[in-house]
Amino acid sequence: MSTQMLTSPKHQNVPFVDLGIQYQAIAAEINHAISKVIQEADFILGREVRLFEEEFAAFCDVPYAVGVDSGTSALELALRAFDIGPGDEVITAANSFIASALGVSHAGAKPVLVDVDPYTYTLDVTAIERAITRRTKAILPVHLYGHPAHMDPIQQLADKHGLMVIEDACQAHGARYKGKRVGSLSHAAAFSFYPGKNLGAYGDGGMVVTNDKKVANRLEMLRNYGQKEKYKHLFRGYNRRLDTMQAAILRVKLRYLEKWNAARRWNASLYQKHLEGSGVVVPGEAGGAESVWHLYVIRTEQRDQLKDHLVSKGINASIHYPVPIHLQPAYQDLGHKRGDFPVTEAYAEKILSLPMYAELTGRQIEFVAQTISEFQAVNRTGQVACEPHVRGISPSL
Numbered sequence: 001m002s003t004q005m006l007t008s009p010k011h012q013n014v015p016f017v018d019l020g021i022q023y024q025a026i027a028a029e030i031n032h033a034i035s036k037v038i039q040e041a042d043f044i045l046g047r048e049v050r051l052f053e054e055e056f057a058a059f060c061d062v063p064y065a066v067g068v069d070s071g072t073s074a075l076e077l078a079l080r081a082f083d084i085g086p087g088d089e090v091i092t093a094a095n096s097f098i099a100s101a102l103g104v105s106h107a108g109a110k111p112v113l114v115d116v117d118p119y120t121y122t123l124d125v126t127a128i129e130r131a132i133t134r135r136t137k138a139i140l141p142v143h144l145y146g147h148p149a150h151m152d153p154i155q156q157l158a159d160k161h162g163l164m165v166i167e168d169a170c171q172a173h174g175a176r177y178k179g180k181r182v183g184s185l186s187h188a189a190a191f192s193f194y195p196g197k198n199l200g201a202y203g204d205g206g207m208v209v210t211n212d213k214k215v216a217n218r219l220e221m222l223r224n225y226g227q228k229e230k231y232k233h234l235f236r237g238y239n240r241r242l243d244t245m246q247a248a249i250l251r252v253k254l255r256y257l258e259k260w261n262a263a264r265r266w267n268a269s270l271y272q273k274h275l276e277g278s279g280v281v282v283p284g285e286a287g288g289a290e291s292v293w294h295l296y297v298i299r300t301e302q303r304d305q306l307k308d309h310l311v312s313k314g315i316n317a318s319i320h321y322p323v324p325i326h327l328q329p330a331y332q333d334l335g336h337k338r339g340d341f342p343v344t345e346a347y348a349e350k351i352l353s354l355p356m357y358a359e360l361t362g363r364q365i366e367f368v369a370q371t372i373s374e375f376q377a378v379n380r381t382g383q384v385a386c387e388p389h390v391r392g393i394s395p396s397l
């Protein structure tokens with residue numbers, strides 16, 4: 001045991017995320033952007049919305065972006081823009097935030113859940129193929145925790161069966177797959193600007209990006225009462241616009257996103273270094289993937305005890321997600337039972353998300369890792385260390 005370990009603090013506050021510290025660094029720019037919108041009284045689909053759409057589209061390497069009021073709306077409206085609705089099936093992950101399925105349901109279609117790949121936590125491609133029916137219209141891969149899904153094999157499957165691919169990129173702003181940005185890898189992609197996301201507003205917000213001009217035009221109408229020009233309503237659209245105020249805030253923050261994502265990548269590498277040999281399973285990147293580490297999710301057999309231990313030391317860890325979608329009361333009508341998705345279900349008992357944000361310090365990360373290692377030294381059962389990919393075998397995308 002090193003002397004450093006003996007003199008290390010016993011308790012240190014490490015929040016799960018810290019939006020205040022990020023605001024402090026850019027407060028002047030943010031305050032200016034907000035007051036400008038108020039002074040110009042440009043509140044609804046204002047200039048800042050259009051500029052943010054252009055800048056976000058460029059960031060994603062796609063020609064079009066349409067701002068909406070949330071990530072859930074982005075998913076729903078993207079599906080509606082492709083005329084996916086009642087009678088149609090959309091394949092997505094059982095291991096995701098529930099909004100991945102809600103977007104499908106709100107469009108009137110049926111979410112068909114499948115299990116995930118044990119290394120990347122994203123859609124298991126062989127499971128997708130088994131789930132395809134005559135009704136399947138789209139595959140909706142989720143870039144979970146900021147790690148891109150297996151897009152090439154998914155696209156090949158989609159081509160073979162004539163399906164659309166729509167990315168749920170709500171946790172992955174800026175991630176890359178074989179060098180390409182997520183959002184540019186399919187027909188359309190949905191982003192969320194929920195405050196805690198890698199690019200977060202000060203309220204709700206979302207975006208659909210696409211390389212299809214017709215789809216972009218349709219989305220512009222869908223979010224704005226179905227109108228093409230004022231008081232000309234071509235169909236029964238919605239009021240799902242991105243706020244000008246949020247767009248102005250997001251424009252400021254977008255300029256920092258690359259830097260913040262790089263800091264998250266660095267923080268992930270520090271966690272990995274300090275957790276080596278601790279016996280917990282640390283997350284990795286598949287070959288060809290560049291994750292933006294929205295969440296840093298480890299696995300361990302004594303998850304609940306470890307979480308309590310961390311909390312007792314001032315460290316806020318969290319679980320994403322404790323109950324898989326198919327076991328939620330909201331989706332009882334899909335008729336699933338425990339045992340249907342073994343990877344998702346096993347992981348729900350083992351996963352633990354450690355504090356992760358750009359401003360996390362090296363000292364904080366070391367403290368978290370050391371607290372985990374100390375707990376493990378006493379409580380380790382060694383079971384998870386037997387999983388194949390823990391022994392350094394990382395698959396490619």
Ligand SMILES: *Cc1c(COP(=O)(O)O)cnc(C)c1O
Nearest residue numbers: 070071072097099100170192194
């Ligand atoms: C956050 C999130 C959503 C929904 O975004 P909201 O803006 O909260 O509606 C959808 N899918 C995933 C994977 C998410 O993490």
